[in-house]
Amino acid sequence: MAKVVGEVIIDIERCKGCELCIQACPEQTLALGKAINHKGYQYVVKVNDNCTGCVNCAIICPDAVITVYRKSLKPKQEVAV
Amino acid sequence: MAGEVLDVVAEDIVRPENLVYRRPSALLDVDMHYCPGCGHSTVHKIFMEVVEEMGIQHDIIGVAPVGCSVFAYNYMDIDMQQAAHGRACAVATGIKRMLPDKFVFTYQGDGDLAAIGGNETLHAANRGENFLVIFINNAIYGMTSGQMAPTTIDGMVTTTSPYGRDPKTMGYPLKFGDLIAPLPGVAYVTRQAVNTVQNVRRAKKALQRALEYQKQGLGFCLVEIVSNCPSNWKMTPVESNKYVQNVLIPFYPLGDIKVPEVKK
Known part of the structure; x- marks a missing residue:
C-alpha cells in the first residue's frame, strides 16, 4: 500500500494562533508554539512528521497561512529504503 | 522504519x-x-x-458592506464597490443592470443585511435581481462590539441583552433565508456554516453553485453562512465554533432552503 506523506508550510508572521488547525488535524501534527510573531500572536508550529497532507488545517485556517504538499510513496521506494 | 522513510x-x-x-491568488x-x-x-x-477556480477574477464585481467586513475590498483582488450601510443590494442592482455580463455579488453581515438593509435586500429579492448575496450570520453586531442583532437567538447574551434575548420584549430572531425563499424572484437560498472542515467544503460548493445559477440568469441567490464571533x-x-455547532446550527439548520427547478 502506498504511503502518503505530507508537509505543511506555515506563514508564521500571518498566523493569529486561533488554534482551529490544531483541532482539525487528525494526526496531532500541529501545536501552538511558545514564540510570538511580529503581531504578538503565538503561532502554530509543526511538532511531528505524521502529516499526511489531508489539507484539513489549510481548509479551516481563516487566514490562509498554511500551504500543504503531499506525496504518495510507491511501495517499491519504501522497500528500497 | 516509518521515520527512515520520512x-x-x-x-x-x-x-x-x-x-x-x-493561498488562493485572488486573495491579496x-x-x-x-x-x-x-x-x-x-x-x-x-x-x-x-473565483480563482472558475477563472472569473476579471469578470466579477463585489459590493462591500458596512460592518466587520467593510474592508473586504482590501483583501479580494477583484473589482469592488463600497456601499452605504445596508444598501449593498441597491448598489449591486445598479451594477448588475448596467453590466449584465459581469458576475455581481454583495458580501454582508447580519446587521447590514437583516437590520438596516432589510428593506433593500427584501426588495432586491422580490425583483428577482440576478446577483449573489453572501450573508454572514454570526447572530451579533461584531464591529460595534457585540450588540443584539435581528438574528440573535433566544436567550443569547449580548451587550444590549445582558440577561439573554427575551422574545417577549425584544422580538423573535429573524431567519432571513426562510423569509425570502417563497418569493418568486428568488432562485437559490441555502444556509451553510464554516465551523468545521466539512462545512467549509460544503459552503464553498454552495458559493460555486450560486455563481453558476447567476451565469444562467436564474435570479436572486442568497448564501447564508452561519459564522462565529469569538x-x-x-x-x-x-469554543466559538463549538457554540456554532451546538447552539446556532440547531436553530439555523444547514442545507438548501430553495433550489432552482431548472438544474443543469
Missing part, C-alpha cells in the same frame, strides 16, 4: 508538483484585520478560491 523524502515533498493547497497577499478565528476570513478565502461572544475561536 527522512528520505522530507526534502522531496515540498515541490511544486506535490502542492495540494495554497496582505494581513486581514479580522480577529483570530473569525469566520469572515474563512469565507473570504473560500470565495476567492471559487471576540464578542467572549470565547476562544475553538
